[in-house]
Amino acid sequence: MQDNIIRKTDYRRFEYKINPVSAAHHDVITKIYNRIEKYFKDRPECQVERKIHSSYENRYYTILFATIDDSRMFELTFAEYINTQGLNYD
Numbered sequence: 810m811q812d813n814i815i816r817k818t819d820y821r822r823f824e825y826k827i828n829p830v831s832a833a834h835h836d837v838i839t840k841i842y843n844r845i846e847k848y849f850k851d852r853p854e855c856q857v858e859r860k861i862h863s864s865y866e867n868r869y870y871t872i873l874f875a876t877i878d879d880s881r882m883f884e885l886t887f888a889e890y891i892n893t894q895g896l897n898y899d
Contacts (some may be wrong), residue, residue, distance in 0.1 A: 813892040
């Protein structure tokens with residue numbers, strides 16, 4: 810299972826698929842979800858919109874930050890899980 814399952818889709822937007830395709834994928838999703846929830850619990854000042862949406866048969870957890878600074882801090886914290894698909898957002 811690929812570790813960088815969070816996809817950066819814009820300067821302030823991230824998403825990852827939450828419907829697991831295997832038991833190992835379920836474990837990775839759960840681990841990342843718990844880390845993300847703790848991250849935001851520890852930063853109540855962070856302005857962010859988080860929601861789950863469906864696209865075709867897939868469900869995604871999306872994270873949209875109000876500021877680029879908060880987005881970059883998130884990206885640094887979760888760098889090992891993030892895939893930019895070769896795009897540079899600097």
